[in-house]
Amino acid sequence: MNDEIKIEEKLREFFEANYEYLKESSGHSINELMKERAFEQVLIYWKKHRQMILDGKVSSMQISVPNLRTPNKAIPYSIEGMIDVLEKDGKRSLFDVTTNSREQIEDDIELYKDELNLYAYELERMKESDIGGTFVLSTSMPRDVRYALKNGNASELEHALANWNPIVPVQHSHDVLESAVKKVGEVVEKIQNCELAPPSPSVLKKEFKDGRTFCSHICENCDIRKSCEAFKGV
Numbered sequence: 001m002n003d004e005i006k007i008e009e010k011l012r013e014f015f016e017a018n019y020e021y022l023k024e025s026s027g028h029s030i031n032e033l034m035k036e037r038a039f040e041q042v043l044i045y046w047k048k049h050r051q052m053i054l055d056g057k058v059s060s061m062q063i064s065v066p067n068l069r070t071p072n073k074a075i076p077y078s079i080e081g082m083i084d085v086l087e088k089d090g091k092r093s094l095f096d097v098t099t100n101s102r103e104q105i106e107d108d109i110e111l112y113k114d115e116l117n118l119y120a121y122e123l124e125r126m127k128e129s130d131i132g133g134t135f136v137l138s139t140s141m142p143r144d145v146r147y148a149l150k151n152g153n154a155s156e157l158e159h160a161l162a163n164w165n166p167i168v169p170v171q172h173s174h175d176v177l178e179s180a181v182k183k184v185g186e187v188v189e190k191i192q193n194c195e196l197a198p199p200s201p202s203v204l205k206k207e208f209k210d211g212r213t214f215c216s217h218i219c220e221n222c223d224i225r226k227s228c229e230a231f232k233g234v
């Protein structure tokens with residue numbers, strides 16, 4: 001058995017174990033067709049990024065940013081989260097993996113910028129390593145990759161994969177960091193002051209570049225939407 005087949009078998013094994021875990025823990029399942037499509041996406045991810053994965057070391061890391069203070073009332077708080085890391089040539093690049101498309105990522109770039117800069121700052125502060133860069137990686141397959149898969153045409157797929165650029169670079173700088181800490185601090189103050197009002201219905205209806213709205217993208221997954229006045233007002 002060649003190495004490529006062994007890797008795909010291993011990926012299938014991880015995928016099945018992960019699927020069973022998610023099914024048990026969430027109580028949701030999907031039909032066989034959707035499951036095969038999800039696995040197809042895993043294989044495409046591997047094919048597209050195999051060189052990046054083999055050239056460096058990709059892992060997940062838990063990072064805490066302690067001893068932060070809110071901007072107005074100086075309330076102490078800390079931030080904790082998981083981030084993906086690519087280690088190569090003695091440098092670490094931090095990245096977020098998302099199922100969102102490039103367009104969606106570009107729409108939400110400020111959110112990614114804040115998060116990645118906070119974690120990059122903490123790694124630099126701890127003198128853990130040099131930061132090689134920050135980026136967001138989209139796993140959402142573009143239309144021509146999906147068509148090539150559907151047509152079962154290997155050379156068409158190879159061409160579509162070569163044309164696909166799923167990496168969106170994110171600005172890494174200390175200016176971004178300061179504004180990110182301020183923004184998070186303002187949210188912490190609002191929570192502490194019990195200022196928890198939802199955005200207005202007009203914000204919920206506003207369309208992003210790809211046609212989604214706050215309502216369709218965020219509220220549809222919100223457990224309290226049925227009792228939310230803003231949602232009911234849309």
Ligand code: SF4
Binds near residue numbers: 198199204219224231
């Ligand atoms: S439905 Fe949920 S996410 Fe949407 S505005 Fe209301 S509270 Fe916020």
